[in-house]
Amino acid sequence: MMGTILAGHFQLQDEIDAARQALHAAGFADQQISSFFLNPPGQHDTFGPGGDRARSPGAKDTPAGLAKGAAAGGVIGAAVGAVTAPVTGPLGPVVGGLLGAHVGSLYSFAEMKEAGAPEAGGENRAPPRPPGMLIAVAVTAQSEAAALAVLRRLGAHHLERAEGTIVAGDWRDFDPLSAPRLVA
Template identity: 65%
Template sequence: MSDIIAGHFQLQQQIDEARAALVRDGFAEARISAFYVNQPGQHDVYEYGGDRDISPGAKDTPQGVGKGVVAGGAIGAAIGAATALVTGPAGPVVGALVGAHVGSLYSLHNMKEAGEAERGGENRLEPRRPGMLIAVACADAAEQERALALLGGLGAEHFERAQGDIVDGDWVDFDPLSLPVPAR
């Protein structure tokens, strides 16, 4: 496993120029990897698309809806039972179903508003930005500083530091869902 320095560029031409500059500066071409990073949510990890089974921001949804269904169903059944003389035996059943539905909808009022702080902090760190990424495996701290200076001089943005393996120009253990560690 190596220390990896990566920087983002906007254009493929910039990536090609950065690769050539890294090679001219003594970095082995096999230890340089360049590729496009998709937008968060579009890495196609699952068969039907997406990156995660459940969105981190929606982690409390099943419990909230469940509580709403139970409370609404109980209240609806009680109202239906109280009106059973008028509604007949279907009153408590219909009341429970309507109450469960209303309760599940009411539970949505507990949702986090846009811009509101996350209670568990899952979304506190910014995800990796989409775009062209070039990464170079470095042998030591001096190489890391050389790579940062060279890429910065070429206009790279959003530098990252990572641990991983670049084999024959392919960052084999790159995880697009990992949170980037800023290098600057």
């Protein structure tokens, strides 16, 4: 059964241990508390081959951009190789084309990276959770203020409220890719 969960980030394991003890002292059972290390974005291993997604969100234009750069560079390189054919021999246009394609693809990749155009719909996205130690506690309407006071007093940062289930100290339905709902 899903309920409300409050979570806060700390930098050190000792801070997590102190928060766990303070939450116990405030009346929260060990089964209601979950703590774990949260990996940086892209390193959650939620996708089969590794990582978070099948495709990097900012890489949607990469195949077309690289092909365009490689084609343009290849044509220019082959033309230069053809002009130098009397000196380089029959391999001049081939080597020139290959070298030009490589340089063209690198140039187009750098150009796409510098453009930095945001993804469609990405402008309004909440920033991802920061990596580090996370402690979460299942709360009720009556106990939420007490848990929030404990976490704030101990210096938790990026406090968030979520819906989920903590069973035997494990936040089973935690989604590292979900947008955090920060507590003001």
